Amino acid sequence: MDIRFSGSRSGTAPLTWGQRAIWDAIQKTAPDDHYFNFGRVLAVPRRARPLTVERAAEALGALVARHESLRTRLGTGQRAGQKPERGSERKTRQKTGPSQVLAASGAIPVTVSDGDPDRLLETLAEKAFAYDGEWPLRVGLVVAAEATGPTVTHIVLVFCHLAADGLGAEVAITDLRLLLLRGAVPGPVPPSPLDLARWQGSEQGLRVARIAAEYWEKEYRRIPPTMFDCPVAAPDSPPVWRARIVSRALDMAVQRIAAVHGVSTSTVLLAASSALVGTATGHDVCAMLPIVGNRFRGDTANAVTTLSQEGLFVLDLRQGGFADLLKAARPAALRAYRSAYHDPDDRDRLTERVGRERGTRIHPYCCFNDMRFVDRVDASHDEQTVRRAMDETTLTWPLSQDQLNCRFCLHVTAEPGGLGVSLTADTRFLPRPAMERYLRDLESLLVEAAFHDVLEPVG
Incomplete structure (x- = not known):
């Protein structure tokens, strides 16, 4: 039918x-x-x-x-x-x-x-x-x-x-x-989409695009050209894999950190994810591309279309500890969200121009996508309960394929058993054991940070 x-x-x-x-x-x-x-x-x-x-x-x-x-x-x-x-x-x-x-x-x-x-x-x-x-x-x-x-x-x-x-x-x-x-x-x-395309081509739309492009260009001049810049291993077959944890401990820890520090749980996860990317790559500045909903205008809140685009989140990891990193992450996240509503043609042009100036292609190849629709914060979770819940964490490998337009993609979902975090990566740049270690370290870092200040620089 x-x-x-x-x-x-x-x-x-x-x-x-x-x-x-x-x-x-x-x-x-x-x-x-x-x-x-x-x-x-x-x-x-x-x-x-x-x-x-x-x-x-x-x-x-x-x-x-x-x-x-x-x-x-x-x-x-x-x-x-x-x-x-x-x-x-x-x-x-x-x-x-x-x-x-x-x-x-x-x-x-x-x-x-x-x-x-x-x-x-x-x-x-x-x-x-x-x-x-x-x-x-x-x-x-x-x-x-x-x-x-x-x-x-x-x-x-x-x-x-x-x-x-x-x-x-x-x-x-x-x-x-x-x-x-x-x-x-x-x-x-x-x-x-027909209406949106016409607005984006208007004088007002072009002004919004210009402001976003200026931010991308400024940041592209100072970030590492690529976060995962060097192959470190022969690729698996197929080369792209996804590792996924579901963790109740991580969910409670993130809620507590967000409540204590007055930030969103997404900002907590962005900061921690960036810190561990720095650890994995050796860069002391992390450039990550969060997927942003771009529904800030009232008339687009109920639009069925694809408004989501990448923003540019840049975080200096040379901080005193996780609390300091969070303090820097909050304004960095706001800048990233504003930059997401941009004209991809502008981005292509400035990527090419800055790449020529710097003598190398500029692209972070490092993405973050928080796919949850509700942000819950709760400072009441106690340490013993959270640490015990780590024993319930599961890790699976639900996907593998040949091609991906990125090298490192982190997806966050709300699951019945806790917080779901999926890492899809090119195994030439992050082998499967390193992918598993990254997800385990993310849980450990945030459980620790929920109850104790991490005094050492986390990057």
Whole structure:
């Protein structure tokens, strides 16, 4: 079956900054670009049951009609792995590079299953999108047999990252729940990628981009050219691996540190992660690229699109101890968040210019992505409980692949068993034993820092 949708307009525009940033990452990761697919599972609310397949398709059609990004495709005929055409000027690039094409109507195919919804999500997400031809949303319905006919129990959505980021996906799920319960979503329709692209090309958008570019250029002149600059081992097969810990002790320790020092838990993790990157690489200044949601404008808070981009977090690790490092990390994090809303073309130009001046390519190849939606702080966790919880920590190796657009990527998630921290790395620069040691050291450092001042410089 298909989900049929009909929106109010169609159109073509340059890619937004967020779309261009993720398209660049997709290009560099192909043919393993399914890495960027992600999804959500919505258990049908009790008050919306029994839900027929037809009624579910109706609600999904309304969702796609409301959020134009879900019916927007790449407009160049390019596939991942092809080099985009580039010119020397902004206008030339916008004409020759990828564009976004919004369709007014169409039909999205649906997979219907009576199996496990999480397994269906994995199946729908395991193949890269055909960006120029396929709709950027895959849909699955899990049904159960009832006396009155098949009833939908779960709706599975898999997003192309060109259409949504994590926060955008949460908006889509919230709106779908409202459509199932009430038949409508209250409030005005948020801006679409088409609207955002036009604003970003305006005088006001160009001013925002210029301020961000000035910060990137200033910092690019003083950071190490690359954090993981020297291969240290032969690559594993495949060369890219992911190690993941789930730690209740780490969760409690980070909450306590954040509460005591008056910072966010994300800042605590950024500071500690940077310190250990310095230990692993020998650099006394760490440049890390945190993924920032960029939903600071009120009208974009409920937009289903990909607004997330990399900011530039720069931290001098030559501090007296972890408390001093945290004090420096707070303003550094704010600067990084402001720098994330930038024009990737500006960044490419200044990267090339500063690289020529310094005689080497400038790119940190070191990323941080806090994917949690809630920040909890709590100073009440006691030392004995936290240290005992370290015995429960688990470590797994959930992913391996050939290509990645980075050398070191740290992802933070909220898990039922505690804080999840995943490290995806190129084993030529950080072998698997060093990856495991990094995650264990991160837990140990923060558990120690939660109850005792770490007096030695942590970098």
